[in-house]
Amino acid sequence: MLKILSARQIKSLEESYLEEKGILSLELMETAAEAFCQWYMQNFSRRQDIAIFCGTGNNGGDGIAIARLLSRQGYPVCVYTLGDAKDGTADYNSNLNILPTNIVNKPFSNIDWERFRCHVIIDAMLGIGLNKPLEGKYLDAVKKLNSQKTMRIAVDMPTGLPSDKLVDGEAFQAHYTVTFQTPKLSALFPEHAAYVGDLVVKDIGIDGKYFNGYESSRYFVEEKDILERHKIFHKASHKGDFGKVLLVGGSKGKLGAIMLSAKAALRTGSGLISTFVPGFGLPIMQSSIHEVMVETCTGNDILDSAPENLDRFDTIAIGPGMGTDEKTAEALKNILESYKGKMVIDADALNIIAKRKDLKELITSQMILTPHLKEFERMVGDDVKYPEGRIEKALEFSQTYGCVLILKGLHSLITTPAGIQYFNPTGSQFLATGGTGDVLTGVVASYLGQGYSVENAALCGVYHHGLAGQLAGEDQRRGTIASDVIEKIPETYKNLGLS
Numbered sequence: 001m002l003k004i005l006s007a008r009q010i011k012s013l014e015e016s017y018l019e020e021k022g023i024l025s026l027e028l029m030e031t032a033a034e035a036f037c038q039w040y041m042q043n044f045s046r047r048q049d050i051a052i053f054c055g056t057g058n059n060g061g062d063g064i065a066i067a068r069l070l071s072r073q074g075y076p077v078c079v080y081t082l083g084d085a086k087d088g089t090a091d092y093n094s095n096l097n098i099l100p101t102n103i104v105n106k107p108f109s110n111i112d113w114e115r116f117r118c119h120v121i122i123d124a125m126l127g128i129g130l131n132k133p134l135e136g137k138y139l140d141a142v143k144k145l146n147s148q149k150t151m152r153i154a155v156d157m158p159t160g161l162p163s164d165k166l167v168d169g170e171a172f173q174a175h176y177t178v179t180f181q182t183p184k185l186s187a188l189f190p191e192h193a194a195y196v197g198d199l200v201v202k203d204i205g206i207d208g209k210y211f212n213g214y215e216s217s218r219y220f221v222e223e224k225d226i227l228e229r230h231k232i233f234h235k236a237s238h239k240g241d242f243g244k245v246l247l248v249g250g251s252k253g254k255l256g257a258i259m260l261s262a263k264a265a266l267r268t269g270s271g272l273i274s275t276f277v278p279g280f281g282l283p284i285m286q287s288s289i290h291e292v293m294v295e296t297c298t299g300n301d302i303l304d305s306a307p308e309n310l311d312r313f314d315t316i317a318i319g320p321g322m323g324t325d326e327k328t329a330e331a332l333k334n335i336l337e338s339y340k341g342k343m344v345i346d347a348d349a350l351n352i353i354a355k356r357k358d359l360k361e362l363i364t365s366q367m368i369l370t371p372h373l374k375e376f377e378r379m380v381g382d383d384v385k386y387p388e389g390r391i392e393k394a395l396e397f398s399q400t401y402g403c404v405l406i407l408k409g410l411h412s413l414i415t416t417p418a419g420i421q422y423f424n425p426t427g428s429q430f431l432a433t434g435g436t437g438d439v440l441t442g443v444v445a446s447y448l449g450q451g452y453s454v455e456n457a458a459l460c461g462v463y464h465h466g467l468a469g470q471l472a473g474e475d476q477r478r479g480t481i482a483s484d485v486i487e488k489i490p491e492t493y494k495n496l497g498l499s
């Protein structure tokens with residue numbers, strides 16, 4: 001896990017790290033530049049001309065160092081500077097002094113835009129030192145650079161993006177942001193996706209122990225955290241070990257939702273899946289998914305009663321395609337009151353709960369709630385447009401009701417009642433298609449059925465779902481559908497080296 005710190009905390013951490021280690025800030029800048037270049041050289045060829053735009057702070061210093069290192073490796077680079085070296089930081093000037101003279105180094109204001117050509121733009125104008133919205137030449141530069149039809153890469157943070165809050169005005173629009181040591185909070189806001197692009201986190205050697213003295217309950221999940229949380233099954237494991245899951249939902253015209261959840265749970269590794277649907281769904285379910293068992297409620301069209309003997313199941317997920325009828329709400333109440341095992345609450349179950357205080361009170365620590373933004377807004381009855389407020393609200397909700405909350409979106413946020421908030425690293429814009437939420441419900445329910453804790457099921461579920469979305473998106477691009485995501489779940493295990 002990477003602890004997420006504020007810009008102020010990062011600066012202080014950096015100082016104490018340098019002091020304790022007895023190294024110079026210039027050396028840390030060199031490490032950061034090397035980390036950037038290592039990533040760059042793995043991804044881009046020497047045939048692409050690079051233009052590096054540098055401010056005069058330490059972000060600019062990184063840029064100048066990057067120019068020297070890439071040039072030394074045979075990459076064609078030009079440097080363009082904003083601001084005067086006399087206003088530059090010591091480390092900026094130290095790097096400027098050793099920039100080889102064969103590298104073109106021009107002031108930004110001297111660029112002839114009619115003739116300006118390059119393949120890759122590297123933004124090292126401003127990083128975590130940003131302290132006001134862009135104006136003057138920084139604003140001009142960002143506007144000009146955003147309009148170029150080239151690859152754009154930001155060093156540490158896109159210029160103009162404040163580290164801890166929502167952007168005010170313009171910011172550099174990167175295709176990639178290569179950030180150092182740990183992601184900055186605002187790089188994880190879905191609202192900033194067009195500025196951050198793909199986020200790459202590069203280690204610059206600041207050991208985890210230096211983070212201990214800084215208070216933060218927000219973390220960025222890494223692959224190793226997921227590997228650590230998975231259970232290992234052995235040859236003699238039988239289907240009972242993989243869990244008995246009940247999925248409740250479906251209504252006329254929305255039976256597909258529960259089918260997607262069921263298939264996703266099967267592909268995630270569940271042993272036995274039962275579904276509980278309205279009567280009309282029985283022949284449809286049976287003929288389309290042969291691996292699931294189907295039970296029906298009393299009514300034909302809507303879900304109007306609860307299943308018998310709920311204790312037969314290791315876990316229950318409820319909500320996909322369920323509808324919000326009065327009778328359905330009563331069936332939900334009945335299940336919430338009588339079932340004592342772990343549960344996933346999604347979609348229409350959330351919409352019903354949002355309107356019923358008495359049902360909200362039935363939320364327990366055994367439950368994972370999986371709202372998307374709109375559903376969350378209904379649950380809290382408040383505007384959650386601003387990301388800083390939304391993250392706080394998620395914490396408040398999870399602590400008030402004692403449940404794990406998965407707030408879905410880019411970098412889905414998992415909040416636990418203990419007050420820890422995890423940002424998920426996997427995902428893809430191609431997951432933004434109907435039914436992928438139902439898939440997530442099936443994946444998370446599957447892990448609960450396999451005996452994972454609510455926290456681990458949420459973390460592993462969101463991670464694998466996002467990764468499956470990425471893999472499906474690589475093949476199907478904008479044609480990706482929820483079923484493609486399900487088909488990629490097994491590959492996520494292969495990807496992580498899991499059996």
Ligand SMILES: NC(=O)C1=CN([C@@H]2O[C@H](COP(=O)(O)OP(=O)(O)OC[C@H]3O[C@@H](n4cnc5c(N)ncnc54)[C@H](O)[C@@H]3O)[C@@H](O)[C@H]2O)[C@H](O)CC1
Pocket residue numbers: 010011014028029030032055056057058059060061062089125126127128129130131132133134135138155156157180181204
């Ligand atoms: N923290 C680390 O672990 C490391 C950070 N590195 C890099 O250093 C930058 C942060 O550098 P800093 O000098 O503190 O700030 P900036 O370069 O982002 O900004 C410089 C300077 O610019 C002024 N300023 C702020 N806002 C504006 C504005 N809107 N318009 C014009 N000028 C503005 C302000 O005075 C700032 O102080 C970090 O992001 C990394 O890239 C290290 O190299 C490695 C370790």
Ligand SMILES: [K+]
Pocket residue numbers: 059123124125126127154155156157158159
């Ligand atoms: K930058």
